[in-house]
Amino acid sequence: MIDPLEIQALADGELSKERAAELRAEIAKCQRSTAEFLYIQSLTVTVREKCPQSMDRELWTRCVHRLDEIDKTRRVTGMVDRYAWTLSTAFVMLIAVGAGYSRMHSNGLRPADVSRASAGFSSLGRSNEQSPAVVQRWLADVGHVPTGLSSSLPILGSAEGTLDGKRVLRVILRDSDRNLALYIFPGGQAFEGLADADGYRSGQIGDLNCVQWDAQGASLLLVGDREVSRLGNVAQNVSLR
């Protein structure tokens, strides 16, 4: 008998014309090979006819919806990829413009700015030298007149720094309650976010209250952990002379 794989290849149309013709002639001479060839042909036709393909429209529609979702995702990611630089540049510019506008239209410092900046202030003199004289020297150094600080409270320390390009002095005062911070802005300083209260302007820095007033061409800001009215009482006893 002829090799069954050859017979199968013939039935499947996998042989060249020449080889197919040769094999057909050989098969015709062999009953068993003929049976094999015809059986493969019959089986193939039967399988093809009895196992038909059919279209499942509902499932196909579901597939199309999934393709739609893929397209949607591609469109979004494509747009983000394409405009990422533009979007981020516009965003940064928006922030910069906002910051510039805020700076240009700002009426002055906010008390919180003072508090934050004062963390970087540097101490004046040694701790055993803390006295009105240190404050006096500093005021003279910045060219402010008068140069004296009048306060009934003892001075625990003093430090200086800059805010908005101006030199600022912080003096730590002590009374029977707790420490108080007095900021002196020679030449005056505008503040925003403060409300008028009994001859002072008051506001808050975190949990602390503050009062602000002007005296002798300077602005003073007194910060302490107590009510505004009591801060006002302390402020009445603090002035430049």
Place this chain on the structure above:
Amino acid sequence: MLFKRRGNREAFEREAERAFPSVLGTALRLTRSKEEAEDLAQEAIVRAYEAYERFDGANFKAWILRIVTNLYINKYRQRQRGPMLNSLDEENALEPVADEQEAPDRALLDEMLSAQVEEALSRVPEDFRMAVILSDIEGLSYQEISDITNVPIGTVRSRLARGRMALRKSLESFAREEGYLNRGTWDD
């Protein structure tokens, strides 16, 4: 870019819709489960769409059936029950599909119902079944089946022969059960 993508989508959808009966049919005959076949067919369509730019434009049906079979092998086969091949199955000497002295009975094969043929096919060991499905139902050439299943053409030929032999035995068993055959061969 957008037009190109839209054009790709339209071209893909056109070809995929035409090939979808083959995709689903193959998935169904491989998994032997309607639910798994539907999942497999959908996933194959999605994968094919994602990879469509890499399609060489030659034979879309063969290309997408390769995706179906690869997905099936990687994802579904481990869960499948039923006869699996071992190396001995592939190495055994081949015998003719038809019995000696037997005249093929086309009329008898015609008697078989579609459901019986499908059932007989589902009993054929998996790798042999895959070869029969791709050749006899999908009409693919040995070369295309070789590309899809990643085996040499010689292996495709022997798997196909074994698959047909197994199918014949399975059909014979049905024929006997249904009373088309009284004894062990077609022409009894």
